Amino acid sequence: MKKPTSRPGLIVSLCLCTLAAAMPLKLERFDGPAATFQEPPGTVEIRGPMSVRVTPSSRPGAEDRVLEFEYFCAGGVPSFAALPGPPFEAKTSRMLPGLGHSEAWKSYTARLSTPDKPLPDGWKELRLDLPLPAERVLQIRNARLRPEVAGEFDATKxxxxxxxxxxxxxxxxxxxxxxxxxKVSVGKDAVRIEGRSANPGSNLYLADIPMDVLLDDPQGWRTLVEITTNADGSFQTEIPRHRQRDGRDYDRLTSRWQLVRKTGDAVEPLSKARYAEEVASRSPGLPPARPANKKGLGGWHIGHLPDELDELGITAVTVNVMIHSLISLTPGPDTTPVRWQGRTYHANEKALAAMDATFIEAQKHHVMVSAILLIPNPAKDGSPVVKVMGHPDANREGIFSMPNVTSDDGISLYGAVLNLMAERWSRPDGRYGRVHHWIMHNEVDAGWVWTNAGEKTAITYLDLYQRSMRLMDLIARQYDPNSRAFISLTHFWAGAGDKRWYGSKRLIDLLVEFTRAEGDFPWALAYHPYPQDLFNPRTWEDKEATFAFDSHLITPKNLEVLDAYMKQPALLHQGKVRPVHLSENGFNSKDYSPKELEDQAAGMALAWKKMAGLSSIESWQYHNWVDNRGEGGLKIGLRKFPDEPGDPLGRKPIWHLYQALGTPKEDELASPYLKTIGIKSWDEVIYRKPVR
Known part of the structure; x- marks a missing residue:
């Protein structure tokens, strides 16, 4: 690691406000191509290694020793030096923790001093020496200097x-x-359970364990149903689907069942707990989605470029749904009562109607719809619904949270809104539109950022997440037998990507373990194989994407690895390959120059030609539809910024290529990019050897 020097390089200066003063951040503009100011105002963009001068808006006090800001940096920044001054001297420098990889705005806090190692008297500014790689982009906003909160830097468990x-x-x-x-089968009025014991005899019971009860919690054995085995130890029994739980109606649809032996007051578990695999559907003939091609659009919404779906030939879309907005704990002027698990909640009709309009419009265009279900972070959101529905351990660093699936109150409210959505958007008459699939939260291998449940090991985190997936699966298949719950994952495969992340492969393997133990269900995969560097569209150059199961990343370069992994026998569901949707992916154009736009389109051409021969991959939902100034400097849209001077919403070359994909004009528009990639035929980039 390089030691800080007393001589700064290019300086970018930003004015830092103290928290107590709560003054708005002022930015001073400096010349130089590496630092630019962005919209919205107050954001500094830094490219490559740089020293940044941080100026407090007022004289800092001794208690103002925590540096805090928000940042966006794909790839992150290594540990860096902070030098108080002037003068800026190595002997008074502090090494601060690095900025982790972030694909969204993320909070950063660092302790500049401690009581036993204070900052020098009279300091007026900080110099931050940021060792960014040459092409890396860092955006910073809302920088503050504030007092330390008791315990905030204590180690967490x-x-x-x-x-x-x-x-x-x-x-x-x-x-x-x-x-x-x-086997567990849920019918309209009864649950049928089959099993076998190697030690048949008396005192055998089936424990009816609600989904929210933790492993080995004695509450799971409160409701026992006595059974009798046949001579060979096998048994079959039918139990009413509904029972009373704490004085209210409880639907055993979501229970898991465990064989136990009861001797006196002691209960001994004999089997693993198993969820239902078969669920009776009200509409067994509801047709599945059958997209005509693999071309989709991510984050689609109505009221914007209304003819785009037809012009591009889109057959699938993803839609973000903030599910807390659809339901209320109390009645209101625009609410309707809904019942779930013996409790009454209140559907927010205006919020539902807004989503109805989106799904009805999608239905008109005959596209497959996958809803991405998101829950705000209760550590930052004061909504009463979020406080009950969101996971209580969620840390403020998370953008969204895991649902609260291990409390009766939390899972009941969460289940109520899942049931409300599935019933409403799976009607045979399509009155409110149709949702075909449910993407459960966002990029859960990066759960610390996108689906936060606090500090959790991989297996404890996945245990929470698979309950959320199963709950959606069991509820949705009551209304649509073709519906699937999708696990959402980043392009980090065998590598985790960050110290608090898990890695996609690891979570998939754990999910397989849970389904092997507790009964399989038709989960599917929503994968995000962005290029190795989100800012570099030349994915064919990705060095960390190899053709092996232990590849650090899966990007468009090595999609064959994902296809081969999902086709392994252990990953199949009832002998069939699970669907893979590449539900969020795009290629950046560093600017709007012809060369950068050419590279962007070439990345898409490569990905499409790769997918053509990969049968597990059913759909690619391109993200982002339009360039967005809130995406940390990325320009991954098919169109330019809506406010781009001289060419608002301008169609990039990738727009025209995407339009042609899957049509007779595909090769005409894709072939020019062979030269960009440096090949003569698309066969040269197809990997045909075994993947292991």
Missing amino acids: ATTSTASTEEALRTYLDQTPSANIT
């Missing part, structure tokens, strides 16, 4: 009060039980 421990879960998944629940 994984919370277990709302999650099972890693040790308990590992033991549970690894053990070989003496009995098995072999």
Whole structure:
């Protein structure tokens, strides 16, 4: 690591306000191509290695020793030096923690001093020496200097009060039980359970365990149903679908079932707990979505470029749904009562109508719709619904949160809104439009940022997440037998990407373990194989994307790895390959010059030709539709910025290429990019060897 020097390089200066003063951030513009000012005002963009001068808006006090700001930086920034001054001297420098990889605005806090190592008297400015790689882009906004909050820098541990421990879960998944629940089927009025015990006899019971109950919690054995085995230890029984739970109606649709032996007051688990695999549907003939091609659009919404779906030939879209807005805990002038698990909630009709309009419009264009279900972070959102529905351990650094699936109140409210959506948007008459699939939250391998549940190990986190997936699966298949819950993952495959992230491959493998233990369900994969460097569209140059199962990344360069992995026997569902949707992907144009726009389109041409021969991949939802100034300097749209001087919403070359893909004009518009990539035929980039 390089030591800080007393001689700064190119300086960018920003005015830092103290939290107590709550003054707005002022930015002073400096000349130089590496630093620019962005919209919205107050954002500094830095490219490459640079020293940044930070100027407090008033004289800092001794207690003002925490540096805080928000940043956006794909790839992150290594540990860097902060030098108080002037003069800026190495002997008084502080090494601050690096900025982790971020694909959204993320908070950063660092302690500049401690009581035993104070900053020098009379300092007026800070110099931050940021060792960015030459092409990396860092955006900073809302910089502040503030007092330290008691305990904020204390080491944190994984919370277990709302999650099972890693040790308990590992033991549970690894053990070989003496009995098995072999099948659970939920009918209209009854639940049928089949199984076998190697040690038949008396005192055998089925434990009806609600989904919110943690592993080995005695509450899971409160409701026991006695059974009798046949001579060979097998049993089959039917149990009413509904029962009373704490004085209210409870639908056993979401229960898991475990064979136990009860001797006196002692209960001994004999099998693993199993969820229903078969669910009776009200509309067994509801047709599945059958997109005519693999061409989709991510983050689609109505009221903007209304003819775009038809002009581009789009057959699939994703739509973001902030689910907390659809339901209320109390009645209001525009609410309708809804019942779930014996509780009454209140549907927000205006919010639902707004989503109806989106899905009805999509239905008119005959496109497949996948809803991305998002929950605000209760650590930052004061909504009463969010406080109940969001995970109580969520850390403020998360943009969204995991649902609260391990409390009766939390999972009941969460289940109510899932049931409300699935019932409404799976009607055979299509009155409110149709949602075909449900993408459960966003990029959960980067859950610390996108689906936060606090500090959790991979297995404890995945145990929470798979409950959310199963709940949606069980509820949705009541109304649409073709509906699937999708796991959402980043392009970080065998590599985690950040110290608090998990890695996509690791979470998929854990999900397979849980389904092997507790019954399979038709989950599917929503993957985001962006290029290695989000700012560089030349994905064919990705060095960390190899053709092996231990590849650090999966990007458009090595999509064959994803296809091969999903076709392994352990990953199949009932002998069939699970659908893979590449539900968020795009290629950046560093600017609007002909060369950069050519590279952007070439990346898309390569990805499309790769997908053509990969049968597991059903759809590619291009993101972003239009360049967005809030995406950290990225310009990954098919169109230019809406306010681009002289060419607002201008169609880039990639727009015209995307329009041609899947049509007779595909090769005409794709072929020019062979030269960009440096090949003579698309066959040269197709990997045909076995992937292991």
